[in-house]
Amino acid sequence: QSALTQPPSASGSPGQSVTISCTGTSSDVGGYNYVSWYQQHPGKAPKVMIFEVSKRPSGVPDRFSGSKSGNTASLTVSGLQAEDEADYHCSSYGGSNNYVVFGGGTKLTVL
């Protein structure tokens, strides 16, 4: 399986909204509602922010939202705050062989 495609970087000013895309295929992103998004600050382990495309774990601010259209999933961060500056990784269940595939990661900069 191939890695999911994410833009290497994204940016926005405090208070603005930014959307990060994650493109796969009909065998992974497009075939299942099992897309997750992870936030990773430098030197830290990833933390799940969104699972099953659009669900938020308890404790994750509602400024973070997820969606999917066809083979592309998206993470939107609204009302950007300085602490949102981090790397964001998407992942998807891959189905027939029960594999998991990640994207290459997107570095979000808060200007």
Add this chain to the structure above:
Amino acid sequence: QVQLQESGPGLVKPSETLSLTCTLSGGSISGYFWSWIRQPPGKGLEWIGYIYYSGDTNYNPSLKSRVTISVDTSKNQFSLKLSSVTAADTAVYYCAKVGGTSRFDPWGQGTLVTVSS
């Protein structure tokens, strides 16, 4: 709340076998799936494989020929072995609990393994 901690050598020689263990605290390994994920320096995440507490496994096809994941329920641990390592296997290795829909939560803090002679 379950916490995970990776342990093992930080330096492995080329062609040798990388061995890591993940130890759980605050919860039981039974009834769940557990996974290994790695991240080469400055790069994205790569799923290595997962194991059910019963011992059933599934591996990334690109690593399958070199990977073995095992579980020891009596010690609340699961382990990773990666054989015939090269410099390309240098990475931070994470262990994580797998949710029902391939969600990884929580994660261990990660351990850097360098492959070098």
